[in-house]
Amino acid sequence: MTAKEVPADALIKRLSEYLKENIKEVKPPSWAQFVKLGVHKENSPEDPDWWYLRAASILRKLAVSAEPIGLGTFSVIYGGLRRRGSAPPHFRRGARNHVRKILQQLERAGLVSKVPGGRVLTPKGQSLVSSVAYEVFTELVKEKPELAKYGP
Numbered sequence: 060m061t062a063k064e065v066p067a068d069a070l071i072k073r074l075s076e077y078l079k080e081n082i083k084e085v086k087p088p089s090w091a092q093f094v095k096l097g098v099h100k101e102n103s104p105e106d107p108d109w110w111y112l113r114a115a116s117i118l119r120k121l122a123v124s125a126e127p128i129g130l131g132t133f134s135v136i137y138g139g140l141r142r143r144g145s146a147p148p149h150f151r152r153g154a155r156n157h158v159r160k161i162l163q164q165l166e167r168a169g170l171v172s173k174v175p176g177g178r179v180l181t182p183k184g185q186s187l188v189s190s191v192a193y194e195v196f197t198e199l200v201k202e203k204p205e206l207a208k209y210g211p
Contacts, residue, residue, distance in 0.1 A: 060193040062122040064209070069195045070188075074115035075108065077191055084168040085114050088160065097153035099141040113137075114161045118170065118180070122188040127177030133158045 062070060078085045087110035095103050106112065120136065121128060137153035162178055165171040170184030180188065200207045 060189060060196050062119050062188050062192050065192045065195045065199070067119060069199070070192055071112060071115045071119055073195050074118060074188065074191050075111040077187070078114055079108065079111045082168050082170075085111065085161070085164045087111075091157070094157060095154065096157065097138060097151060099139040099151045099153075110157075110161070113157065114165065117158065117161055118165065118184060118188055121171065121178065121180045122185060127174050127179050129177035130155055130159055130162070132177065133162075 091110050092107070093103060095101075117133065120133070131152075134152040134155045137158065138151055139153070140148040141151040142148050162171060165184070166173065166178075169181060170187060171178050172181050196206075
């Protein structure tokens with residue numbers, strides 16, 4: 060079971076719970092509660108566990124992607140439209156510092172490695188994402204047995 064075969068929201072939620080409980084290298088710094096995630100945002104995130112959700116989202120993006128993803132690409136992925144009053148909105152890239160710190164923490168945990176052109180999942184990271192995806196799929200099959208025909 061891969062990350063592409065299960066709903067993204069369920070996988071990210073379960074992966075963030077796993078990161079919070081089991082991976083001690085991934086933890087929010089002291090400034091994380093005050094940071095804005097880009098110029099297109101008005102406030103900081105309301106969810107106190109947003110750091111783990113973003114880390115799980117990054118892991119899923121790396122698992123789905125066939126090529127390395129760099130920091131600039133992540134800033135585009137997490138960017139959005141900046142509202143400018145009566146003027147039309149324009150796209151703005153997301154903040155990069157928190158993404159950089161999360162990637163560094165994931166590297167220390169051995170889930171991500173640096174290659175020319177960006178970062179990729181290590182075999183340990185791929186195994187983690189696949190095992191969590193399998194858990195999510197088995198839960199979905201329990202809720203809706205007709206999904207069993209899509210599983211392994």
